[in-house]
Amino acid sequence: MKIVKHSGAIVDFNRAKLKQSLLKSGAASAVVDDILQLIEKDIHDGISTKHIFKTAFRLLKKTSNSNAARYNLREAIRLLGPSGFFFEKFIARLFTSEHYETKVNLILRGKCVSHEIDVLVKNNNGIAMVECKFHVGKDVATDVKVPMYILSRFNDLKEAKHEIFSRSDTISKCWIVTNNRFTSDAVDFAKCSGLNLLSWDYPKTDNLKTKISNRQLYPITCLTTLTLSEKEKLLILDIILVREIVNNSNDLERIGLSPNRIKNVMKEALELCRLM
Structure with missing residues (x-):
């Protein structure tokens, strides 16, 4: 069976991959099998991955x-846009969460010019600048031009003293952090230049997806019991x-939720963070 990806590419339907993603949501095997059966009844040639x-x-x-919220994690990250400010x-x-001190959105003077930095972090190993490349489109990749440009900014900034921490x-x-992925050239250039990369699926064993799941760092946009407007508030x-x-939970009152709504949202939040 052929299905159509977001990019327009046509690929074979991969039942095993879909099953694995459903299991990662925390759903029981029996529930996943039932969902797969219902989906397979609906599948036809040309169906989109978005529809699935x-x-x-x-x-x-x-x-x-809460399982639906975990399954929807990548979309929830995308909802931190469109500007990328909340992603930063x-x-x-x-x-x-990894024991760094952090500051966001500072303007620092380099050796030659001034630079606006998304995030600055500090631990015992020193201070790092963190540049966030947020993409609204699901198939947009961060290419090699980005690390090339950021390397030049980094080189200008590391030559100067700054008032940060x-x-x-x-x-x-x-x-360099992105919510999507890096091209292979971008990865090769970063490795060669000593830049650290973090994306949805890079590095393989400690990427953005696994960091969020392992530490229960779910963005508020994950919650299925809140409307888009409430999430924005x-x-x-x-x-x-x-x-x-x-x-x-007082913040839920501040945005106008009723006691019954607050109860439902809190139940999902506690289950999502595995506190129930």
């Missing part, structure tokens, strides 16, 4: 909101992670 995904999400949601805040939260800091490392209040409403 929406069907799987809808069927998962009938059994568990999300990445800062990710580094914080103290009065006289130096930047010794550079990260929480983001504006600087509520970026689901765990932040687990620790303070």
Whole structure:
């Protein structure tokens, strides 16, 4: 059976891959098998992966909101756009979870010119600049021109002293983070130049997807019991992670949710962060 990807490419339907993604949501094997049977009844040549995904999400949601939220993780990251500002805040939260000090959106003077930096992080190994490349389109890849450009900025900044975490800091490392993927040339150039990369699927064993899942760093946009408008209101209040409403449900009152809605949202949030 041939299906059509977001990019327009035509590929064979991969039942095993779909099953694995459903199992990773936390759904029980019996539930996954039932969903697969229903999807396979609907599949025909030329069906889109988008349609298959929406069907799987809808069927998962009938059994568990939190499992549907995990399954929808990549779309939830995309909903941190379109500008990428909230994605930058999300990445800062990710580094914080790894015991870094963080600052976002600073303008620093390099040896030659000034640069606006998305995120700056500090641990015992020094200070790093983190540049975030956010893409709304699902199939847009960050190509080699991006690390080439960022390397030149990094080289300009590391030659100067900065007031970041103290009065006289130096930047010794550079990260590039994207919500999609890097081209092979971008990866090769970064490796050769000593730049650190993080994307949805790179590196293989500690990528953005696995970091989020392993640490329960789910963005607030994951939650299926909130409307898009409600998610945007929480983001504006600087509520970026689901765990932040687990620790303070008052923010749900602030955006006008009823006690019954708050109960439903909190149930999903606790299940998603595996606190129930």
